[in-house]
Amino acid sequence: MTQSVMKDNIAYLNVWMNYNPAFKENLSIVGNQLIWKDHAKEESVDISHFYLPEMLYNENFRRQIAETHELTGEDLFQIIKLYVQTEEMMEAEQKEYANFPIIENISTKTENGKEFLVITDSQNKKYRYDTKEPEKVINTFLDLKEKKGTVTLKEFGSVIQNEKFN
Numbered sequence: 001m002t003q004s005v006m007k008d009n010i011a012y013l014n015v016w017m018n019y020n021p022a023f024k025e026n027l028s029i030v031g032n033q034l035i036w037k038d039h040a041k042e043e044s045v046d047i048s049h050f051y052l053p054e055m056l057y058n059e060n061f062r063r064q065i066a067e068t069h070e071l072t073g074e075d076l077f078q079i080i081k082l083y084v085q086t087e088e089m090m091e092a093e094q095k096e097y098a099n100f101p102i103i104e105n106i107s108t109k110t111e112n113g114k115e116f117l118v119i120t121d122s123q124n125k126k127y128r129y130d131t132k133e134p135e136k137v138i139n140t141f142l143d144l145k146e147k148k149g150t151v152t153l154k155e156f157g158s159v160i161q162n163e164k165f166n
Helices: 002-019 052-057 059-066 073-099 136-149 153-163
Strands: 029-030 033-037 043-045 103-111 114-121 124-131
Touching: 002 029, 002 059, 002 073, 029 073, 029 136, 043 073, 052 059, 052 073, 103 136, 114 136, 124 153, 136 153
Parallel strands: none
Antiparallel strands: 029 033, 033 043, 103 114, 114 124
């Protein structure tokens, strides 16, 4: 797969360089690395796991890449680097969610006169959490869910520990 991605990435970079020959002055590909060189410094980024043509979904980028004087080689390199880093962060987040199930529901339950929380995760596993402040814990979860969209068991466990609920 990496070879196919790199083949397409190289083809697209060559086309972009033909549109803007100034890119050739500072950009090159060595192996899986896109390299930007200037007089005093050099940076590189591994582009083997990012499909550069996906950048064309961005209308502003599409317009700027076609204009000879809109982007410098450094601009293009920094944009690609940002895309690669964003993709890496999103993959890391997905791995986090895979390793730590997402909380689907929190409810209270009473048994033998004692109230506790039942936390249900995305794998339909249930966890019991004993606390003297169930409403406060639920409200904390709802606030976190509103901010993040999804909350993993690990995240929520950290929040509960930091809040020091009883």
